[in-house]
Amino acid sequence: MSQPSISQRGRDWFHALCGQQPLLAGYPPSLLVADSELAGQPARYIAVVADPHNPFIRARHGEVGLLEGWALAAAIDAAVEADRQQPCQRAIVAIIDVPSQAYGRREEAYGIHQALAAAAAAYAGARLAGHPVIGLIVGKAMSGAFLAHGYQANRLLALDDAGVMVHAMGKQAAARITLRTVEELETLAASIAPMAYDIASYASLGLLWQLLKVQQPDQPTPADVQLVRAALTEALHDIQADPQRDLRQRLHGEHRQATRQVRELLQRQWAENEG
Amino acid sequence: MSHQQDIARLLQGRSFIELSARERAHCLLDAGSCRELAGPFERLYSPWLSAQGIVAQADDGVVICKGLLDGQPAVVAAIEGSFQGGSLGEVGGAKLACALELAAADNRRGIATRAVILFETGGVRLQEANLGLAAIAEIHAAIADLVRYQPVIGIIAGTVGCFGGMSISAGLCSYLIVTREARLGLNGPQVIEQEAGVAEYDSRNRPFIWSLSGGEQRHACGLADALLEDDSVLIRQQLLHYFASGLPGTPRHRRSQHTLQRLLAIDSAAQADADSARQLFQQGARP
Numbered sequence: 327m328s329q330p331s332i333s334q335r336g337r338d339w340f341h342a343l344c345g346q347q348p349l350l351a352g353y354p355p356s357l358l359v360a361d362s363e364l365a366g367q368p369a370r371y372i373a374v375v376a377d378p379h380n381p382f383i384r385a386r387h388g389e390v391g392l393l394e395g396w397a398l399a400a401a402i403d404a405a406v407e408a409d410r411q412q413p414c415q416r417a418i419v420a421i422i423d424v425p426s427q428a429y430g431r432r433e434e435a436y437g438i439h440q441a442l443a444a445a446a447a448a449y450a451g452a453r454l455a456g457h458p459v460i461g462l463i464v465g466k467a468m469s470g471a472f473l474a475h476g477y478q479a480n481r482l483l484a485l486d487d488a489g490v491m492v493h494a495m496g497k498q499a500a501a502r503i504t505l506r507t508v509e510e511l512e513t514l515a516a517s518i519a520p521m522a523y524d525i526a527s528y529a530s531l532g533l534l535w536q537l538l539k540v541q542q543p544d545q546p547t548p549a550d551v552q553l554v555r556a557a558l559t560e561a562l563h564d565i566q567a568d569p570q571r572d573l574r575q576r577l578h579g580e581h582r583q584a585t586r587q588v589r590e591l592l593q594r595q596w597a598e599n600e601g
Numbered sequence: 602m603s604h605q606q607d608i609a610r611l612l613q614g615r616s617f618i619e620l621s622a623r624e625r626a627h628c629l630l631d632a633g634s635c636r637e638l639a640g641p642f643e644r645l646y647s648p649w650l651s652a653q654g655i656v657a658q659a660d661d662g663v664v665i666c667k668g669l670l671d672g673q674p675a676v677v678a679a680i681e682g683s684f685q686g687g688s689l690g691e692v693g694g695a696k697l698a699c700a701l702e703l704a705a706a707d708n709r710r711g712i713a714t715r716a717v718i719l720f721e722t723g724g725v726r727l728q729e730a731n732l733g734l735a736a737i738a739e740i741h742a743a744i745a746d747l748v749r750y751q752p753v754i755g756i757i758a759g760t761v762g763c764f765g766g767m768s769i770s771a772g773l774c775s776y777l778i779v780t781r782e783a784r785l786g787l788n789g790p791q792v793i794e795q796e797a798g799v800a801e802y803d804s805r806n807r808p809f810i811w812s813l814s815g816g817e818q819r820h821a822c823g824l825a826d827a828l829l830e831d832d833s834v835l836i837r838q839q840l841l842h843y844f845a846s847g848l849p850g851t852p853r854h855r856r857s858q859h860t861l862q863r864l865l866a867i868d869s870a871a872q873a874d875a876d877s878a879r880q881l882f883q884q885g886a887r888p
Contacts, residue, residue, distance in 0.1 A: 354865075381869040384797060392864055399857040429788050429796035435813045435873035436864065436881055437824050439787040443772025444854040450745035469725070469734065470787055473766050477738035478745075494730040494766075499795050504727050518649055520691070520732040533735050572702075573742050576735065584648045585732070588639060588695040595638040596667065596703045 332376045332387050335465040335489070335544060336423030340373040342551045343421070343558075347371075350401070356380055356388075357397045361416075365559040368416040370405045372398065374424050374475055384430030390471040391428030395441025398475060402448035406455050415457040417562055420449070420476040423465030426496065427474070442474040449478035458565040460558055463525075464543065467492045480571065481535040481561040483554075487543040490525045492533075497523065519581045532579015535561060615833040618759045618782055622679035625719050625758070626666040628833045629677055629840060634668035639696050647690045649729045658684050663693035665700045671841050674707065675715040676700050682721030682761030689722060689767065690729035694736020701743035701753070708750035715844055716747060718774065720757045723789060724765015737766035744773040748852070752776060754843055756836060757783040757816065757825070764789045772824075772854060776843040778836060779816035779825040786814040812875040822882040824853070 337358065344362040353359050356377035361370050376388040385391030390398075402418060409415045428438060453459045461479035472492065476482070484490050494500070501508045515522040519530050529537050538557050540550040568575075577585060617625060627635050639645055641659035650657040662684035666677045678697050680687045689697070700716070707714035725733035744753050755774035757763045759782030763771050768787050771777055779785065788796075790804035803809060812818060820828035826843075829835050863881055871877070 381865070383869075384801075393861065396857045396861045396864070399854065400861060403855075403857065426796075427787060429793045429801075431793070431797075431801050431813070432869065432873040434786045434788065434793070434802075435875070435878040437822065437878075439768035439785065440772045440824055440853060441860070442787065443769045444857055444860075446741045446769055447745055447773055447852070447854045448857075450742050453742075454746060454749070470766060470769065473734070473738055473741065473769055477734075478742060492731060492734075494725040494734045495727060495792070496796075499792055500727050500730070502795050503789075503791060514653060518652060518728075520649060520729050521727075522731075528731055531731055531735065533731075572746070573739055576739075582691070582732070584645075584691050585695040585736075588645055588692055589699045591643060591645070592639045592665065592696060592699045593703065596700075 333423050333425065333465045336373040336388065336421050337375045338544070339462070339464045339546060340371060340375070340421045342546045343419070343555065344371045353397045353401060354380070354393045356385065356394050357401065359401045364417050364419065365562055367414070367562070369419055370401070370416055371419045371421060372401055373421040374398070382428065382430070382432060384433060385428040387425055388423065389426050389428040390424050390442065390445070390474050391433055392436055392438055392441045395438065395445045395474050399444035399448040402452050406452050406457065409457070415455060417458040417460065418452055419558065420459070420461045420479060422461055422463045422467045422472065422476040424468060424471035424475055425466045426468045427470035442470055445474035446478055453478060453480055453571055456571065458562050460561050460565070462554070462558065463490055463492065465489055468496065469494050480565045481575070482533060483536045483538060483557055483561060484525050484528070484534055485543045486525060486537045486539045488524070489543060491523050492525065492528045493523050530579060531581050533576050535575070614830070616831050617833045617836050618780065618831045620833070621683070622664045622681035622719060622721065626664050626677040626679040629717060629837050630666060630668035630670060630675065631672065635666045636668060638665045638667055638700070645692050647692050647729065649690065653728055655728060661690060661692035661696070662687065663689070663696045665696050670715060670844060673715060673844070674712055675717065676704050677717045677719065679719035680722045685726055687722035687761045688724065688726030689733045689736055690726040691732040691736060694733055694740065698736055698739035698743050701740065701747055705743060705747040705750065708747070713751060715751045716753045717840060718753065718755050718770065720755055720763035720767055720771055721761040722763055722765070722767045723761065724767050734766060737770065740770050741773060744770060748773070748775050748848070752843055752848055754778065754840055757785055758831065758836070759783050762786070762814070775849050775852065776827070777825040778827045778829060778839055779819055780829055780831050781816050782831065783816035783819070784811065784814045785819050785824065813878070818875055818878065821879050824882070
């Protein structure tokens with residue numbers, strides 16, 4: 327059994343970026359939602375954070391559980407609904423520091439997969455409706471939690487720091503499930519980029535738009551906040567200038583040759599069928 | 602149904618579960634219309650498995666078949682549960698995501714291509730971890746795009762079930778067909794037991810696991826639309842029925858306010874069981 331330590335990064339970066347804006351009411355304490363601005367344009371900031379009093383005990387360390395999944399969907403859908411008739415759709419900034427999805431009996435019984443699907447669908451729907459969606463990874467971005475909170479973003483940015491991590495499963499569990507020791511897993515990860523836990527290896531997959539070197543990822547300095555704000559602004563403008571609102575921008579990584587080869591072949595064969 | 606009738610039905614019926622992924626795709630599409638894309642003779646092996654001493658497969662465990670369904674253009678993406686637990690790596694994930702994207706692109710230029718996904722999958726292939734996860738995010742994006750035009754129908758027949766990031770894909774589908782043998786859940790039983798302990802989730806207790814994540818329970822909770830016998834003909838008929846019905850009025854994932862209220866109203870201190878789950882979803886479940 328593992329007990330994740332509680333990270334404050336998501337909460338700290340959320341407050342650093344939206345300043346004194348009040349939290350929007352109606353969401354569980356594990357979801358921070360505020361309307362603020364980015365580059366002078368309206369933006370909704372969203373973070374999933376730890377709540378020691380979460381009524382679902384397996385979701386008290388910042389995990390994305392039942393309430394978080396459905397509440398993410400509600401927070402995003404509300405912005406999409408509100409902006410539907412507007413000439414300009416507000417940006418949505420997902421601040422990502424999620425140690426995992428919630429692992430528990432209640433979660434499975436009450437359909438956590440559907441809660442996470444609601445969140446993923448809401449993010450994808452917002453992106454397709456013209457909202458610039460930016461994911462900012464400040465801590466862990468693990469597995470199902472990341473799929474529900476951030477992975478549908480038009481652009482992904484991450485802090486360049488040892489505490490930042492993207493992965494499909496925690497090391498202990500991944501070792502157990504693949505019948506390896508943690509040491510064996512680490513040895514493999516050194517040569518197999520997609521298995522590595524560090525953010526530089528992740529960047530080599532081409533999935534990140536930018537990697538940001540800040541001074542204090544845990545307690546951001548004013549200069550850190552300024553640097554991240556500038557990057558978010560740049561991402562916003564990049565999205566707004568891009569006619570494509572899908573995820574194709576992620577397909578160019580040095581370690582994604584097989585992906586490109588498969589896609590090229592499939593596209594060619596798909597079209598041949600129509601002759 | 603009498604014992605004799607049961608036996609006659611089993612002998613005459615055509616099991617779906619016993620078929621391979623490729624055979625499943627073939628038997629769903631109109632006879633003679635099926636054409637496999639990026640098939641095994643293209644030798645699209647995973648570039649990551651052999652580096653780890655694992656034997657790769659020439660289709661990477663994902664079969665993409667294009668053809669007709671009831672005379673309409675369709676693509677069936679079938680995951681082979683017997684290869685690496687139906688896990689999705691870079692190659693299989695790219696095949697699946699790209700096929701769905703192409704179906705959506707077809708719809709944008711006036712060709713009403715439909716899609717069916719046969720889920721037999723444990724989710725991300727841990728040996729290709731972050732590339733599997735990225736591909737699954739791309740699959741989610743593609744489903745979310747395509748369901749704006751055409752129903753995307755998921756089938757979870759058995760015996761592997763549908764877990765991990767692919768259970769989220771199942772949750773994005775317009776309609777979901779299951780059998781009693783099917784299981785649907787985010788976290789596999791082994792992983793929950795590893796993370797939360799055997800008292801929380803006993804991965805060896807099969808009746809307990811099926812009572813929470815089995816096809817019958819998921820259907821009773823409204824998390825799947827049709828619960829069918831293991832019969833290829835019945836499954837195909839249901840598929841055609843859903844395509845003829847068009848898009849559902851309110852997709853399952855659009856009910857956040859209602860579900861949040863229900864979740865906040867239950868006694869979350871009490872451990873969950875099959876009955877408490879049915880109560881949660883059935884009481885006022887259809888607003």
